[in-house]
Every structure is written in C-alpha cells, then in structure tokens.
Amino acid sequence: MYLSTGIFQDITEEQFKKMMICFHSHQKHYPSNEIISTYGTENSKIGILLEGEIMIIRTHYDGRQTILEHLEPGDIFGEMLSVIPNSISLVQVVSVRPCFVQYIDYQCLIKRCSKACPWHSTFVHNALHLISQKAVHLSERLEVLSQRTTREKLICYFSLASFHSHSNTFQLPFSLSTLADYLSVDRSAMMREIKKLKDDHLISIVKRRVTVFFDRTTPSYLQETHC
C-alpha cells in the first residue's frame, strides 16, 4: 500500500524510497496513545505519518487540553515546520492509534542535496502546500472561535463541516465532549445550545451524524430562537 496524497503527491514510491535513502531517513512504529514527541525539547526532525492517526495537543496549565492538529497519513509534523509557537505551554504529538512514522532531517528538506534529485522540488512544493493547508485549518478554527456566542460557534462549525462534505449531512470527526473542547466552550453549555438548535429545527444529531437544515452558503442562519 502506498499513499499518493499529502507529501507523496506526484511522487512515486520508487522515488520516495530513493529520497529516503539519500536523506538517511528512518522509520519508527508507535502503539496507540503514545507520546511521540514533545515540542520544545529540541527537534530538527520532520515526521511523515505513513499509517495511523496523530493528534497534536496543547495542555494548558490548568489541565485543560486543546487539539491543535489532527493528522492523517501523508501529513507531516515537526517543530521546525510546525504551526505552533514555541510558547510556554506544553505541546505534545500523540498517537491516537498505532502509527508508522518516517523521519527526515529538516535540513534535508530545505537544502538542495548534491545529487539534485528532480523530485526534491515536488517534495518541497508538497511541504509548502501542506503547511498552507494546516494554516487553512487553523484559520477555519479561528473563524469558528471568533464567533461570540456558543450558538454562533456551533452554527459556524456545522456550516464549515457541511461545506466541506458538499452535503447538508456529515459525520462528526470526534465526540461531543471533544467538540466542546474544539469550540472552547463549556460542554454542558454547549449541550444546552445544541438542544435549542434541535428545538429550532436547525439541526439534527443522531449518534455522530449531523444534518443541518439551514443553507450553508447564505448566512441567513442567524435566526432567533422561537421564544
């Protein structure tokens, strides 16, 4: 099985393997729920997620956690090209399920090696694109968080999710508890607002399947509650 997305876009398995040898790269396996790395502890390595699922999590001083990124195979991570400032708080790369990670040196990525493999450009381009994508995700999260009320945050989030799935129904990528974290609101308060949205017939939630009944393009969704 070989990936053709993310960092592997337009690069064949053959080319990738050659590059990895050229980069003196190595692979590593992690079981589920393992701390793969902690940012801040020196790391000029870039990880390429080949298989599994990774979350990048910030733990606040009070124990609260925020999901910063959600990685799938083909995604890259690493402090150097990280979208995370070397701030005070604890940032950890954690495996959500068993993972295979390929490591390369940051210098190998940005510097052109003497052999000047033609795929190197594609590789850099892909990396650029991935970082851009990451930033886009961050920006979307920002759009959600910049909503004032929980109701607006929910609607904004559901709108975006619906927009991405090209449908008015979609699967939540995580539990409602985690959604509350994602929206940075209190879970119980969020549940209350979800109930109101249901009562207003704006959404329906069955298990993790969400259906929205407002137009996701026109912003007419700022309707009042029925009271």
Place this chain on the structure above:
Amino acid sequence: MYLSTGIFQDITEEQFKKMMICFHSHQKHYPSNEIISTYGTENSKIGILLEGEIMIIRTHYDGRQTILEHLEPGDIFGEMLSVIPNSISLVQVVSVRPCFVQYIDYQCLIKRCSKACPWHSTFVHNALHLISQKAVHLSERLEVLSQRTTREKLICYFSLASFHSHSNTFQLPFSLSTLADYLSVDRSAMMREIKKLKDDHLISIVKRRVTVFFDRTTPSYLQETHC
C-alpha cells in the same frame, strides 16, 4: 533602502532584482485605506510588501470585522499561499498606509525556472518560513481565543505580547477597540475587565503602552479579583 528580512532574507538587492526580471514581475503603489485585493476573485499572484502596512480583514455578514493578518515590509500575501480558506465570508487585503507591492506569479515561486538561479532555493525557503510564521501567529491567536473568559483572553494576549517584547512593558499594535475585535469580545465588556485588571494591579495602560505585573513565564497569573 533595501530590506533584509522576510522574503529578502539572505538575498541581496542585486539578486532580487534579477529574479524579478526573470519572473516578469511588476510593482504597484497603493494609497492609504485602499482595497488591494479581495480573495475569491481569482488570484494566482503573490504580493510582496516592500513598503507600508497591510491588514488582511474578514468582514462578517453582520458587518463585524476580524483582522486575520497584519503585514509588514518583507511579508508576502496572496490567496495561493494564503492561510485563509476559500470560505464564504469576505476577505480583503487593505492598505493601512501608502504601500509599495511587488507582484510575482505563484508558478514562478514553486516551479524551478530554466535558468536555475541559485537564489531561488533561498527564496522558496524564505516563503516556507514566512508561511510557517504566519501560521504561528494564527496559532497564537488561537491560543488567546481558546481562553474561556475575557479576563483570561486579555491575560493570555498580554502574556504573549510581553513574551515577544522580552519585557514586561510593550506597545499595543492597535487601538483598544481593535483589540476587542482581535479577542473577539464585546468592547465594553473588555473595558470592564481591563478596569478590573488595573484594580488588581496586574496591568497598567498609559495610551498604548501596556505594563504587566505578573510573571509572563509562570502561569500564576490566574489570580482572583480582590472581592
């Protein structure tokens, strides 16, 4: 006057000029408060801010605005390497003061030209770095917005600002009204919290000069109000 920061890092004026000719690049001037471009209206161009100040602003359906980015000379912008999703909402690039912008084609940046100028790699590397930086800023904003209360948002923002200025005193980059927008909170509510923080002797604000009286590294700043 020539810049040596941002996209110009490790590239001499001579090299930059040659590259710009090679790229068939052109320059443009904008007066203050001009809409330089609107995202969504096709744009494969990358802008390099040579002189002036630019803000990238999202206008919400209800007229509320959010500052997405704050650009200084040496920064780059453009939808292609933008950190902004091609979402529903209106995103505009606006000049805050008179600006000179150098335009290049995105394809020129990512594709290696036939002449294979050695500075091209540096240029790409710089672009990568700048996007990373942008993402870092977004992520910091995210850290601020993920705080639950206005008080925490303010403290988080001031901590970061203090952290960056390597001092417990720093200049606000914008007005308090704009700060409220940045924090995505109501201005009057923010003013109330600022007053409380002043009463608690945690901060002092004179004009745009902010001084913080809590340690910006240890998170002991979550102190109670005096009541």
Place this chain on the structure above:
DNA sequence: ATAAAAATGTTGTATATGCAACAGATTTTT
C-alpha cells in the same frame, strides 16, 4: 483652526455561559 470621525470610558440590563454535580447510556477494557 474647525469640523468630523474614531476611540475611550462608563453604566444598566437581560441573557448566555461557566461551573458543579448528577444519572443514565455507551463504549472500552479486563
């Protein structure tokens, strides 16, 4: 110098939100 616009500072009020605490459902682990 004057007018206009923007920013600051304040207050009252209805409501949304965080917090705590709980029971039941669901999932995961043993």
Place this chain on the structure above:
DNA sequence: AAAAATCTGTTGCATATACAACATTTTTAT
C-alpha cells in the same frame, strides 16, 4: 460477562458577557 471508563444529557446557580446607549476625549481630515 463483568467492571471500568468515557460520553451524553440535564439542571441550578452565580457571574460574566453581549448589547445598547451615552458622554467625553483624542485623532484625523478639511
């Protein structure tokens, strides 16, 4: 299959917050 852990759904309550409305100061434009 039983036990443990997590998730869901709900409620009461104190308080933080959005919203509106206003006076005053400061900045910008003319």
